Amino acid sequence: MQPGGQRDRQQEARPGRAGLAADSALALALAVVLTVATYFVAQHRASVRPFDAGAAALVIASCAVLAARRRWPAAVLAVEFGIILTYLAIGYPDGPIWLTLIIAFFTAVVRGQRLVGVVAAIAVFGVFLLIHPLLGRGPAPSAAGLAAVVAWPLVILG
Numbered sequence: 001m002q003p004g005g006q007r008d009r010q011q012e013a014r015p016g017r018a019g020l021a022a023d024s025a026l027a028l029a030l031a032v033v034l035t036v037a038t039y040f041v042a043q044h045r046a047s048v049r050p051f052d053a054g055a056a057a058l059v060i061a062s063c064a065v066l067a068a069r070r071r072w073p074a075a076v077l078a079v080e081f082g083i084i085l086t087y088l089a090i091g092y093p094d095g096p097i098w099l100t101l102i103i104a105f106f107t108a109v110v111r112g113q114r115l116v117g118v119v120a121a122i123a124v125f126g127v128f129l130l131i132h133p134l135l136g137r138g139p140a141p142s143a144a145g146l147a148a149v150v151a152w153p154l155v156i157l158g
Contacts, residue, residue: 016063026103029085031063034096041095048091048137060098074116081120082106088131098112106156114157121153 038059049055061082070078071104080101087097101124109117129149132138141149 017089019070020067023069027065027067030066030103031060031102034063034099035059036149037096038093042093043120045093048095049122051092054090055087055146056090058083058090058092062087062097066100066103069104071106073104073111074113076122077101077104077113077116078106081123085127085131088128089135091137096127102152102156105153117153117157121157124153125149 031080033058038055039051042055062080065076065083084097084101088094105117105120108120129141129146132141
């Protein structure tokens with residue numbers, strides 16, 4: 001506590017046990033739901049690699065990282081970016097794994113890491129939209145695909 005009964009900002013930014021428990025529960029629930037959803041998406045979407053143990057491990061890892069999202073929002077966002085970039089570079093199909101990046105992005109912005117959020121939004125737009133054409137796996141994204149990628153950061157950044 002600071003003089004006048006005010007709580008220290010750093011103390012407020014730290015999640016307590018309840019926050020860690022809630023984030024861990026979210027990570028666990030997402031790991032189950034997104035792994036199953038990604039399996040079904042992969043059955044109906046063409047990709048370089050089919051859903052396998054590697055895809056499941058990356059989806060689960062992207063969910064597990066979210067357990068630390070309140071404590072280290074910028075680091076979690078960076079790790080999410082790396083996991084999803086790896087997932088796409090390997091050739092797994094686009095799908096529900098994007099939700100983990102959106103959650104990490106939202107958390108970073110809400111926790112005061114707005115600049116990190118802007119940098120991440122630019123990186124997502126630049127890298128993820130071009131990964132398939134750069135790797136020779138398909139055309140550039142459609143106008144609808146571009147609009148979807150532009151929309152979610154704009155909504156979160158306000």
